[in-house]
Amino acid sequence: MIGSARSWREKPQRYRYQAARCSGCGKVFFPPRVVCDKCRGRSFETQVLAGSGVIETYTVIHIAPSGFTDEAPYAVGVIRLDDGVRITGQIVDCKPEELAVGARVRREFRKVTEDGPSGVIHYGYKFVPES
Amino acid sequence: MRDVAVIGVGMNKWGELWELSHRDIWTSAALDAIEDAGVDHVDAMYVGCMSGGLFVGQEHLGAMLADQLGMGPIPGTRVESACASGGLALRQAYLAVASGAHDIVLASGVEKMTDVDGAAATYALSTAADQEYECFHGLTFPGLYAMMARAHMERYGTTIEQLAHVASKNHANGAKNPNAQFPMKVTPEQVLASPMVADPLRLLDCSPITDGAAAVVLVPLEMARKLSDGPIVRIAASAHATDTMALADRAEISAIESTARAAEQAYKAAGIGPDDLSFCEVHDCFTIAEVMVIEALGLVEKGQGGQAAASGLTALDGKRPVNPSGGLKSKGHPVGATGIAQVCEVAEQFRGGAGERQLDDPHWALTQNMGGTGASSVIHIFERVGREAGR
Ligand SMILES: [Zn+2]
Numbered sequence: 123m124i125g126s127a128r129s130w131r132e133k134p135q136r137y138r139y140q141a142a143r144c145s146g147c148g149k150v151f152f153p154p155r156v157v158c159d160k161c162r163g164r165s166f167e168t169q170v171l172a173g174s175g176v177i178e179t180y181t182v183i184h185i186a187p188s189g190f191t192d193e194a195p196y197a198v199g200v201i202r203l204d205d206g207v208r209i210t211g212q213i214v215d216c217k218p219e220e221l222a223v224g225a226r227v228r229r230e231f232r233k234v235t236e237d238g239p240s241g242v243i244h245y246g247y248k249f250v251p252e253s
Numbered sequence: 254m255r256d257v258a259v260i261g262v263g264m265n266k267w268g269e270l271w272e273l274s275h276r277d278i279w280t281s282a283a284l285d286a287i288e289d290a291g292v293d294h295v296d297a298m299y300v301g302c303m304s305g306g307l308f309v310g311q312e313h314l315g316a317m318l319a320d321q322l323g324m325g326p327i328p329g330t331r332v333e334s335a336c337a338s339g340g341l342a343l344r345q346a347y348l349a350v351a352s353g354a355h356d357i358v359l360a361s362g363v364e365k366m367t368d369v370d371g372a373a374a375t376y377a378l379s380t381a382a383d384q385e386y387e388c389f390h391g392l393t394f395p396g397l398y399a400m401m402a403r404a405h406m407e408r409y410g411t412t413i414e415q416l417a418h419v420a421s422k423n424h425a426n427g428a429k430n431p432n433a434q435f436p437m438k439v440t441p442e443q444v445l446a447s448p449m450v451a452d453p454l455r456l457l458d459c460s461p462i463t464d465g466a467a468a469v470v471l472v473p474l475e476m477a478r479k480l481s482d483g484p485i486v487r488i489a490a491s492a493h494a495t496d497t498m499a500l501a502d503r504a505e506i507s508a509i510e511s512t513a514r515a516a517e518q519a520y521k522a523a524g525i526g527p528d529d530l531s532f533c534e535v536h537d538c539f540t541i542a543e544v545m546v547i548e549a550l551g552l553v554e555k556g557q558g559g560q561a562a563a564s565g566l567t568a569l570d571g572k573r574p575v576n577p578s579g580g581l582k583s584k585g586h587p588v589g590a591t592g593i594a595q596v597c598e599v600a601e602q603f604r605g606g607a608g609e610r611q612l613d614d615p616h617w618a619l620t621q622n623m624g625g626t627g628a629s630s631v632i633h634i635f636e637r638v639g640r641e642a643g644r
Contacts, residue, residue, distance in 0.1 A: 200501050234389065234391075
């Protein structure tokens with residue numbers, strides 16, 4: 123069993139959607155990094171991610187890993203947010219046939235998974251069709 | 254740097270080897286390679302293994318396997334780069350011989366994947382992706398490659414029927430390989446009717462879970478000329494490149510940039526281009542992977558990879574044969590061993606020992622082994638040379 127600190131430290135990203143904007147060149151990183159791969163800068167400002175975007179690619183998982191088997195089939199996609207940042211997350215509250223590359227989605231705060239029957243419950247972002 | 258050659262190969266039948274342990278599988282392949290090389294010792298050994306820890310609960314493999322080989326106290330090094338662990342072990346062995354640090358070096362790979370159940374194996378493999386920002390959301394490896402496939406289809410018009418032809422072609426080759434895990438022919442229709450794993454990829458688009466090992470012995474080219482009595486497999490180039498770990502951070506989701514970068518270095522070092530290659534062994538962990546890799550290698554133009562198998566271009570008797578061994582798809586994919594098994598196929602083909610799948614007079618070959626969704630790629634180019642110097 124992995125300790126709760128591992129998910130606790132990700133809260134700024136999973137709960138508050140905080141990315142890091144490089145003070146030197148403006149590149150935005152989600153999740154934040156220690157060093158910018160574009161200008162080698164190490165100073166960043168916090169920027170909250172845009173709440174909507176479009177599906178760039180997606181899949182529907184039928185054979186799920188441990189922790190997700192009860193949910194299958196479920197959709198996961200790479201979303202290009204309106205601020206240009208790409209993010210990976212589940213796409214829920216829609217049928218698989220309603221999914222399409224280019225479709226607009228918005229972020230919601232949801233339960234993602236849990237560490238077995240007695241472990242930590244992990245919350246975070248998922249995406250739903252924008253209507 | 255010295256010229257380096259492969260002089261011995263060892264690989265046994267792959268599959269669900271319940272009666273054999275991780276160490277047994279590896280040691281048999283290693284001993285076969287040493288015997289095939291005609292040497293009585295090795296000076297050092299490298300072993301590629303993705304996850305001894307998660308698959309069999311065993312780490313410290315460099316020491317353990319040197320011990321099992323009965324050749325302690327030689328230096329034993331375990332190399333990990335997810336599914337490219339074997340290719341990277343070969344590269345470390347190559348560098349050790351080329352630099353003059355060692356003369357006779359074993360490069361090997363192993364994975365024992367069936368001691369855990371399917372969900373645990375899926376989890377172990379998923380550790381090659383970003384745990385906190387990909388797998389956290391329920392992504393699996395088929396899921397990641399499915400997203401790459403969807404992006405390729407959207408951008409270039411690639412179809413699921415074209416992907417099915419990749420599986421069919423590789424099974425046709427694997428049917429001629431006695432070491433293959435699934436040496437049966439598969440029709441494109443069977444691929445399209447197999448159960449969905451991660452839309453649009455189906456079960457027969459995916460490489461299997463496999464127990465297996467492979468090993469090769471490397472020596473300086475001059476020593477190979479003294480030891481060998483047949484064609485010699487010279488390593489003409491060794492290249493390695495990385496890319497972002499997470500798919501969402503890639504410049505283009507429908508391309509494998511690390512392979513393109515490593516290929517560029519490898520072609521330059523070998524002094525050849527894709528048109529010179531007699532065949533390639535590539536990392537078809539999923540059908541879409543072969544499509545994207547042959548584009549990155551320059552075997553076809555970007556976006557044209559989808560048609561290659563369906564048109565016969567990459568068939569055994571095509572203009573650009575890809576995966577004569579059957580690839581990961583049919584031969585199996587014990588992840589750490591895959592990059593070494595590719596070299597075993599090169600040696601068999603160069604020596605004329607590939608049986609029913611033997612190609613006509615191959616001279617140059619390329620192996621491409623990658624980790625994760627292409628966050629790492631390792632490429633080697635091989636030249637068949639004669640025993641006499643100057644050829
Ligand atoms: Zn910067």
